[in-house]
Each structure stands twice: as C-alpha cells, then as structure tokens.
Amino acid sequence: MSEPDSNPTAVDRTAAERFLRAFHSYGVDRVFANLGTDHTPLLEAAAAVRRAGDEDEIPDIVSSPHEFAAMSAAHGYAAVTGEPQVVLVHVDVGTQNLGAAMHNAHRAGAPVFVLAGLAPVTDAGHSGSRDHPVHYFQDVFDQPGIVREYCRWSDQYRPPADPAETVRRGLERAVSHPPGPVYVTATREALSETVNAAPVTTSRRRVGPGGADASEIERLLSYVRDADRPAVITSDIGRAPADDRVGAVVAFAEAAGAGVVEQTPTTLCFPRDHDHHIGYDPEVALDRADLVILAETDVPWIPDERESPTDATVVQIDPAPTKPTYPRWPFAIDETIQADAATTLEAVADRLSQTTETSGSFWRDVAAERRADAADRLSADESAGRLTPTVLSAAVSSIVDDDTIVVEDAVTSRPAIMSQIRLSEPGSYFWKGGAGLGWAGGAGVGAKLASPDSRVISLVGDGSYLFANPSACALLAAEYDAPTLTVVYDNQGWNAVEGATKAQYPEGAAAADAVPESHIETRVDLSAPATLVDAHTRTVDDPDELPQALEAAAAAVDSGTPAVLDVTVERP
Secondary structure, rough: EEEOOOOOOOOOEEHHHHHHHHHHOOOEEOOOOOOOOHHHHHHHHHHHHHHHHHHHHHHHHEEOOOOHHHHHHHHHHHHHHHOOEEEEHHHHHHHHHHHHHHHHHHOOOOOOOEEEEOOOOOOOOOOOOOOHHHHHHHOOHHHHHHHHHHOOEEEOOOOOOOHHHHHHHHHHHHHHHOOOOOEEEEEEHHHHHHHHHOOOOOEEEOOOOOOOOOHHHHHHHHHHHOOOOOOEEEOOOOOHHHHHHHHHHHHHHHHOOEEEEEEOOOOOOOOOOOOOEOOOOHHHHHHHEEEEEEEOOOOOOOOOOOOOOOOOEEEEEEEOOOOOOOOOOOOOEEEOOOOOOOHHHHHHHOOOEEEEEOOOOHHHHHHHHHHHHHHHHHHHHHHHHOOOOHHHHHHHHOOOOEEEEEEEEHHHHHHHHHHHOOOOOOOOOOOOOOOOOOHHHHHEEEEEEEOOEEEEEEEEEHHHHHOOHHHHHHHHHOOOOOOOOOEEEEEEEOOOHHHHHHHHOOHHHHHHHEEEEEEEEOOOOHHHHHHHOEEEEEEEEOOHHHHHHHHHHHHHHHHOOEEEEEEEOOOO
16 A cells, blocks of 8 residues: 655646646555657646656656557566556547557456546637647547456546545556456546645555455365365466465475476466476366365466366365456366465465475476477487577576566567576566567666666567557667667567468368468568667577677666577477
8 A cells, every 4th residue: 555645736736737746655666658749737737846856756658669668668667566656648639549559458367547638528718729720630439348357447637626535546457356457538628727636644445365264265265175186277366476386386386295387377386497397288287186266366277179278176266266357268167266366275285284205206206308398309309409498598508697677578588588497586487468469678678767676578479579660669768877688589480370270270271381371571681670779789500609608788778788699599
C-alpha cells in the first residue's frame, strides 16, 4: 500500500498538474510518454513544477519514440518492481499504436495506468479548444472501445472532479487482483481546468487474495500426504514479490517431494537448476504424477483427444480459478481452491513433517534425465559444428550471473533458451505473457530502468525484433541511459508459421514446398537499427565467434553502451 504525502497538492492547480502530483504521491516512478497535441496542459504543468523547484514531486517523464515501446517498457518496469507505472498516449491513433502491448499486459497481469488524450470537444472559447484540422480527424465515437477488453477499469476524467481520485481509483484497480491495465481519457479543456481540491488523505489499496482457509489447507495436506509422486504446474506464481513467492514453491517442493513444471512461465517460478525442476512440458507431470497441483496457471496443458489428460488427481489453486477473461477454459479439474497459491503452498509445507531421504527421488531422477538430454543435444550440435538455438543459448549462459535479468521473446527458440540457461534467482526472467511479438525491446529498457545495477539481456527472434520497432527501442535506451544487450536468434523467417502449417497439414502441398511464405530470402543485418545511436553491433554466423562476440557485447553494455548481436541460427 502506498501512503500519500500529507499535502501533495494545493488548491487552485490545473487538473494536469494535479494528475502529475497525484501519480507521484501514489507511488508511480515514471510516466512513459508518447506525446501529442492533446498533452499540452501536461507539458505546461510539468514545466511549471520544475520551474518551481518541485521536480521531485512528479514522476520522471520518459519520452518514448513509439507507443508500443512505451507500453512494453512500463510493463517491464512493473514486472520487475511489482509497482504500477503510467503510459501517456495520444488520442485514438496513439491508443491504436499500443496494439498488442495492451494484450500482453492484460494476459501477464502487468499493472499499467494508461492516460490517453481525447480530441477537444469545443471549437472555440476555452483553453484547449480545437485549433488544428487534426482535432477533427481524431474525434471518434468510442475511443476506449479500442482497448476496453484488455482493461480492468476505464473512465473519462471530467472536471470539476478531483483528478487525484481518478488516479487513486485507477491505480487501485490496476494492482488489485487480477492486476492489469487501466485506461483513462481526458480532453485538453478538462486538463486545463483549475481544480479546487482538498489534500489527499486516502491511501491506495492493493487488494489481493489470501491463502486457503484451514479446512482447505487440511484437505490439500491429506492429498499431498497420500501421494507418492506429487507435482506442481505453474506459470505465474513467481511474480513480485518474487523472493517470497518462489521461496514458497521451493519450500513446498522440498517438503512434499514434488516435481515442478514451469508451463509457459511469465517469470521465473522455480529455480531452474533445482533437483525438483522437471522442465517445461506439462505432459511429464500429467503422465507420471499421482497428484497434480495447478498453481496459478492460465493454460495448464493443451487438451487433446484423450478422455482425460491424466489419471492423477488434479487440484487447482488460483485466485481466479474460472479464468473469466478466457472465452473457453476446457480443463478438467477435480478440486478447486480459490486462494493465493504461494501462500497456500507455504502453509501446507509448514504442516508437512520432515521429508525422508528418499522423498522426491523419483522427480530428482526425472530432472537428471532432462538435464542429461539437454547436455546431449548441446554436445551433438557442438560436435557437428552447428550454430543452433541450443548452441547460442549455451553461449549466452556464460554471460549470465546472479544479477542478470533475462527478458525473452524468442518463440520457437524458447525451448533451447529454457533448457540451456539455468536461471535460479527470483526475478531473473520475464516473458510477455501473451501473443504480442516485439515486447522484449521496450520491456528490456523498462527492466533496466527498474534495476539499473542488473545486466539486462533481451533474447528475441528475428520476427520479434522487427515487431519491436527496434529504432525506437534503441533511441529509448540511449536517451535514458538504460543499455541492454539484445541477442537476435535470426532464423531468417517465420519458423512458427512453418511449424504450425506442417503440423496441421503434414502431407500437404505447403509442407512439401517447405512453406515458402515463411522464409525471407533477402539477407539483412538486423543489428543495423541500433547504429542510429552508435550502439555496439555485430553479426555472427560462426559458432567459434560466439564466445568473443558475447563477451565484447556484455562489456559494452556494462560500460553504458547498448548492444545488439544478430546471430544466424539454424531453424530448430
């Protein structure tokens, strides 16, 4: 919970200044802004605050060259800190440019407050009235409808209401369960109005679920005690505060002798070098466990034609077990506990007796087999002199330490990244949570701003890199001294498209022709956009060059220079 200042605003200030001061008062560090003509009252207010020597009483304004990069950066910052950030965009067109970044924040549960301008509503006579043809072009019937499905709450600020209350309510909805984006609009006239507002005295709440009640804990405890091979499938349990939440999963796994699967994780949910980490494929747990606990996962497995996915008892622990944002959720659950999964698992672990020496040995053997398979794949590729995603990921692991944050958006290279880079620290890994490619470019910058002492490495596919608007991301990183290392897994096309087509039509004409539309014949240097800011760039197509190239890029980033490596890899 954020406590407001005793008197963060005074009477008779413009609504724009009140917004900025209220954001800061309620704990917002940064406003990631892509500016337009509808933001003039906010720009005037920020300048007046700075001139008065009060710049510490408003958030830092981070001017982003593109809205998608701004939203992704705010998402990355919020994911690292667990605290909400603000994105400022321009009317309907700026809202549209948020695009898939809103989808990602919605699916990942990233608390982001979007403040969007509205076209002026008056033709003359007011501060902020229309004074350009664009103000007519930008006037639409339902601007919030562009993003409504992705929002936890939306509103329009209308004077004489107090902007601080709009800020408090929006941030409260953004951070309370289920967290996610909120969207507020305001016209120039509204932001220019003088508001006579009382001092802020109401705290911003963060309302989330607690652990299961005593009877549910006892019931889950009995399931665990009766199981010989319990397993956990999780995707989101490692969100901030990551240390406590990941620690709860570790405590449970060790006390119960449980294996843990990270299924499409949005963040690190369990140390990937732990003896009970059994990988990323839920089939391992579904086929071998006699108790499967779904701990905060939206898509626990892919249903198939089998009558039942598993013979095991399936218990779901989730604050929102019916998944109301999903039109369909066809997963067979034996028992549901609506509660915070980390708190609940920790409570069960505290009740379990001391584990025996053999407890968990089954899953330790499974985990050892998985690590051996990963080592064998790497050895085979290295022996053949191949530059595969596996080889590249193993090389990247050499520049990863306990203070590194990995931001990943590599799609088909993801299995290689997960198996070869064994991260163990809570908060050391983040993924976009949805289907909007390009997230990692801005998210890496946001993560670096949130954790400036960390080395931030963005691992992306060639498609994801292009979708990120890389020139805008490079400029954002350079302008705000947030250097990141971007490694492009460049397989020269849309490998996911080829794979999906072949999977659906294995004997089809497209498969026989290797799905030509999924390949790009023109060879380009994908690191070139970063040269706009004199970044460290290099292309690599020889595995022998990887160690030196990565070390040089890491050294550049550590010295304050953004770096991009375009690495040509074979398709997995």
